[in-house]
Amino acid sequence: MKTQAIRWWVLACIGIMTFMDDLDASIVNVALPVINRALAINMGVAELIVSVYLITICVFLLPFGRLGDTFGKVRVFKWGMWLFVLGSLGCGLSPNIISLLLCRLIQGLGAAMTMSTNNGIITESFPINERGRALGWIGSFVALGMIAGPGIGGLLLSFLPWESIFWINVPIGLLLMGLGHTVLTTETGSDDRPVFDWLGSGLIGIGISGFFGYLYAGQQLGYGQPLLVGLLAVAIIATMVFILYEIKCQQPLLDLKIFRKTDFTVGVGTALLVFVANNFYMVLTPFYLENAKVIGASVAGLIMMILPVVQVLMAPIAGRIADNQGPFKLCLTGLLIILSAQIGFVLINQQTPLTLVGSLIGLLGLGNALFQSPNNALIMGAVEQTQLGVAGSVNALSRNIGMVLGNALATSLLFVIMSALTRSKVTNFDGHFKRAFITGQSWVYLLGSLLVLLAIGLVSFNTWKNKKMEALSDDAN
The missing domain is CATH 1.20.1250.20 (MFS general substrate transporter like domains)
Incomplete structure (x- = not known):
């Protein structure tokens, strides 16, 4: 358990990073019309800028959570900060939609690494009599990030180009990495280094991405389209196979x-x-x-x-x-x-x-x-x-x-x-x-x-x- 002064700095580092993760799920929405014109794309393609980020987070939350338990949550969190900042910089420098989507995927990977380990680090850092208050602050950062995106994005776009909604993450992220290097102590992780559950990760990835793909495409094309119904069926089957496999797996991705x-x-x-x-x-x-x-x-x-x-x-x-x-x-x-x-x-x-x-x-x-x-x-x-x-x-x-x-x-x-x-x-x-x-x-x-x-x-x-x-x-x- 960390000393009182250090653990509140830990909370500040993790809380602000959590805020940035959730902010980037909503801040892009207000910039989509501007990005449409700048990159000469239509609205359907522009929506991928939002959905790629969210789907990537959801697909990789469980694998990175498992890696955190195995190799150390702080180690995974720190790598996540690096990836998030790198992805943000790439998004701001992207000359076309392909590179922008690729960098959003990298950004989503970083966000998944930090989101999957933030609560665990806080739980380990705070004694039980302070844990609720600390997790309450994390909940506040989540709520603020989810709803502040349009306001902050609109303010930036009033004075700066669309790339600024990504560039703003870079200096803040670098400061957080410096703070994290000081106050976040890297654990040794598990000694036995269990085999990673690649099959389980693939199955749940297919299930989540297929389900989200059905929901996103269904809003545009209609949920009854045969191709989309087939996609939903694949997602359901993959999820069912994942559950059955995890029950029998010796070192599962998700211990049911x-x-x-x-x-x-x-x-x-x-x-x-x-x-x-x-x-x-x-x-x-x-x-x-x-x-x-x-x-x-x-x-x-x-x-x-x-x-x-x-x-x-x-x-x-x-x-x-x-x-x-x-x-x-x-x-x-x-x-x-x-x-x-x-x-x-x-x-x-x-x-x-x-x-x-x-x-x-x-x-x-x-x-x-x-x-x-x-x-x-x-x-x-x-x-x-x-x-x-x-x-x-x-x-x-x-x-x-x-x-x-x-x-x-x-x-x-x-x-x-x-x-x-x-x-x-x-x-x-x-x-x-x-x-x-x-x-x-x-x-x-x-x-x-x-x-x-x-x-x-x-x-x-x-x-x-x-x-x-x-x-x-x-x-x-």
Whole structure:
């Protein structure tokens, strides 16, 4: 365990790197129209700049998590910082779309290495009575990175060329590497150097990339296209074979016994459900504010910043409470607040005052802060020290899958309902059919409410089960 001063510097290094990882998943969106013109590409190709980064992260989270447990999490994290900075520099210097996509892949590899090991390093660096607060700060950096991208990107593009959204990572990344060299002590890793599970890595890579490819292409071409249905079938088969293989593998990529720990499984499952529901807000709110309420993009951005500001302020406090009182009650309280916000979003319309909309956004930020900090502590505290890398990878994977699923579900359900109400094929919302949009938005948030309600049920059942086990243990003694 590191000294108190050093471990907070460790948190700063890992937290800022985590912020940059998540920022680069969203900052590119605002620059796509500019990149389209600069590189003479169409919007469909431009979307690959975003999807290549996210898919690369998701495909490699588990392998790098396993490598972290085997060869040392700090070593993998440091290599990840190097790759991320190198990829960022390459993106900023790319003369064409091919080199840009290749450098985004390198950037994604670096992000996967740091994302898969960040929670594990924090868990090892902090004593149990400070762990919730530290992981709460990591949750704050994640939330801030996810939502601050458009604002920071827009500010940079107001004064600098599109390459600046990548160049900004280079000096910050170099400073973090210097800090990391000072405060992050490289572990020796495992002594036995087990054989790496290449087959398992390939199978889960096919499963994840095939599933994401189906979702991304389905939004453009329709989910019922025979070729895409075939791609989904391949993804499902690869995932099933992966599970069967991992059960029998002597040195698996993902030891499925980890899911026997109910605290871990419930924590990851509820995180997935909450991130799906949260991404409904991320997708719909800009359309609602700018096209339904007809307010400027800058004002809309300021209103949306309420969520990360509240979460950044409250997450460490929530982590401290979880350290002192345990995570279960706080998780449940956070979920109930998230549910209240989702139900509030179901009821909003064009006439809803912006003060009320802002209050609901703040309520959602508060709920996420109270839920995510103790839930992350619960997930990481449920596993052995030798499984921290894999546990962190699974947790990060659930977050990224939740983002992609949330985006696909929100847009698909919204446009299906709008198309039915307007009796025309709707694939975008530019301010027309506002009543249809409000109705579709309500249905999407209703689905989000049901997902959060399911998460509440899972946490409540797990809490009851743990109390029952404690009572039986006390009776036995």
